[in-house]
Amino acid sequence: MEKRDYLDLYHQMVVIRRLEERSAELYQQGKIGGFLHLYIGQEAVSTGLISVRRPEDRIITAYRDHGVAINCGLSAREVMAELLGKVTGCSRGKGGSMHLADVKKNFWGGHAIVGAHLPIAAGLALGDAYQGNKAVTVCMFGDGATNIGYFHEALNLSKVWNLPVLWVCENNQYGMGTAVERASAVSEIRRKADGYGMKSEAVDGMDVMKVREVSARLYDEIRNGSGPQFLEVITYRFRGHSMGDPERYRSSEEVKTWLENDPIGIYHRYLLENKIASEEELQEQIRLAEEEVNDAVTFAEASPEPPAEELFKHIYVEG
Amino acid sequence: MARITMREAISQALWEEMERDPSVFIMGEEVGVWGGTYAVTKGFYDHFGPERVRDTPIAEAVIVGAAIGAALTGLRPVAELMTINFAFSAMDHIVNQAAKLHYMFGGQMILPLVIRAVGGGGRQLGATHSQTPDAIFAHFPGLKVVAPGTPADAKGMLKAAIRSQDPVLFIEHATLYQTRGEVPEGDYIVPLGKSTIQREGRHVTIVTYSKMLEISTKAADQLAKEGIEVEIVDLRSLRPLDMGPVLESFKKTNRAVIVEEGWKSYGVGAEVASRIYEEAFDYVDAPIKRVAQAEVPLPYNRTLEQMALPQVDDVIKAVKEVL
The missing domain is CATH 3.40.50.920 (Rossmann fold)
Structure with missing residues (x-):
């Protein structure tokens, strides 16, 4: 890793954090509609995971997708414009917060039905296997998705057909407001992979370097024909499930403990302690990230609404 | 023109499209080794091999879901649901995914996907296996829903469906498989969306x-x-x-x-x-x-x-x- 790669990871995490904070403000001002699920606290997961992918590797995730979009290389502008429902958004203002995508960057969404994108992920990997592409499909989902039938159908098929999928469970401890122990028969989520004879491991999702290291190894193994593997990433969302969450289900002490474990703070200290970057250099990254997000908000607010004819566009490719 | 059965017409369309285009493949329950529950894909497995004639687990959501994913990568999957009654187990993937991805992501996702499903009553299969729920699926914008009534249309419309860039639900009727009719040989296409x-x-x-x-x-x-x-x-x-x-x-x-x-x-x-x-x-x-x-x-x-x-x-x- 070059110094600029380390700084780039830091930059991405700060952009995500700042973008989410600004989104929350814009939501409260009524400029963002619908649901808004923030990724604050989980930045190290997608940043580490996606930092080691190759351009041909496909990424697909659930509805907590703003950070994943940034890590896949979407600009803060097109993400923010989509949140504001503008035609300059990555989905032309028709998808919203939960449906970001850019297939040219191999980011396949942004899917809002819990678990429903797992079968689709198996299909993306099938497409690569069928065409002889040496690509990995990375499918991210929450702990809540491991209790729905789609999860089991998709994991089973991926193993039966030896598909190149990395299944990544972001265990943020709660499926909406229901704690893992109250919803899942096994609280150590990775054990569910055993039922499909699939190799699994767990990693600390608050440490971007750890996530990056284990991901790089798993991509290699899968690319070389290991078949599907399962990675459980232990993380925590600092904010509620969505903006309308009263958070009656967890204590403020619990939240405080995790906040002290902030993924950006951990990485910040790591870069300083290992003398990879100076405090000034990191402050400069924070400043650049701020600028980028401010610019994105200005761009999104100034962007036009979708024209009326957009309503009937894209129902079908043909007529 | 040959006088053949609906089953032969559908089989012919599939066979010809698979010969014509290597991105076309079949997946579903018992489509391969068994030769198709209704014998539509008899002989396909031996000729095209297991990669292109894929037997799946009995798991309809992932049959349709994986077909969607494969279609997104540019392939042209023909996913077979043994009966349309089982489509309810894949309902989210048919009406909430296949029908919406193109629109919802602003036109960037393209799914050239065909879902074949057999429907209809009259064979004493009881309430859960005998339905004609075509109207339910036709309710959703984004999905094309077709149900031919003659062998010639079955061949021509299946070929059109396979070549379509949009997701198509192709509904066959179990008691029509033996119906005979004149069917043009070779590349015969009947456009979708035309009564x-x-x-x-x-x-x-x-x-x-x-x-x-x-x-x-x-x-x-x-x-x-x-x-x-x-x-x-x-x-x-x-x-x-x-x-x-x-x-x-x-x-x-x-x-x-x-x-x-x-x-x-x-x-x-x-x-x-x-x-x-x-x-x-x-x-x-x-x-x-x-x-x-x-x-x-x-x-x-x-x-x-x-x-x-x-x-x-x-x-x-x-x-x-x-x-």
Whole structure:
């Protein structure tokens, strides 16, 4: 890793954090509609995971997708414009917060039905296997998705057909407001992979370097024909499930403990302690990230609404 | 032109498209080693191999979901659901994913996907295996829903469906597989979303599709002996619905009977009748009649089952009522 790669990871995490904070403000001002699920606290997961992918590797995730979009290389502008429902958004203002995508960057969404994108992920990997592409499909989902039938159908098929999928469970401890122990028969989520004879491991999702290291190894193994593997990433969302969450289900002490474990703070200290970057250099990254997000908000607010004819566009490719 | 069965016509379309385009492949329950539950893909596995004729677990959500994913990568999967009744287990992937991804992501996702499903009653399979839920699927914008009633249309429309850039639900009827008809050889394409006049007549218009085309034709043959000339419009596609030939025929006959196998409530007949009233009210000489399945879960007992399904006599009676 070059110094600029380390700084780039830091930059991405700060952009995500700042973008989410600004989104929350814009939501409260009524400029963002619908649901808004923030990724604050989980930045190290997608940043580490996606930092080691190759351009041909496909990424697909659930509805907590703003950070994943940034890590896949979407600009803060097109993400923010989509949140504001503008035609300059990555989905032309028709998808919203939960449906970001850019297939040219191999980011396949942004899917809002819990678990429903797992079968689709198996299909993306099938497409690569069928065409002889040496690509990995990375499918991210929450702990809540491991209790729905789609999860089991998709994991089973991926193993039966030896598909190149990395299944990544972001265990943020709660499926909406229901704690893992109250919803899942096994609280150590990775054990569910055993039922499909699939190799699994767990990693600390608050440490971007750890996530990056284990991901790089798993991509290699899968690319070389290991078949599907399962990675459980232990993380925590600092904010509620969505903006309308009263958070009656967890204590403020619990939240405080995790906040002290902030993924950006951990990485910040790591870069300083290992003398990879100076405090000034990191402050400069924070400043650049701020600028980028401010610019994105200005761009999104100034962007036009979708024209009326957009309503009937894209129902079908043909007529 | 060869006279072949509906089964042979569908099989021919699949075979020819797989020979023509290596991105076309089949996946579903028992499509490979077994040769297809209805023997449509008999011989495919040996000829095309296990990569292109893929036996799946009995897991409909991932059959459709994985077909969607593969289609997104540029392949042209033909996913087979053993019966359309099992499509309910894949409902989210059909109506919430396949029908929406292109629109919801602003046109960037393209799914050239075909879902083949066998529907229809009349074989004493009981309530859960005998349904004709076509209208439910036709409710969703973004999905194309077709249900051919002749072997020639089955071949031509399946080829069109496989070549389409949009997701298509291709509904076959289990009791039509042995029906024979003239089918053009080679590259024969019938465009999707086009209804057609299958029989000309001047007294009354019957609007129908799939299995009910056969029932309606039998009714028309009997009525012809009494001097009643029935015009039959075959919808063939339920979405997009082509009302052109329906309205053209209705403006000539001023009377219509709509014959469908599914339930009447919220059904195809309700849609077609409303559109006639909306678009050709001045031509209406008699209230439009609908012939449909009795509003019961289809029973196993043969007599009861046949009582519930639309019969030739029901169609004849309805035609006489509108005259």
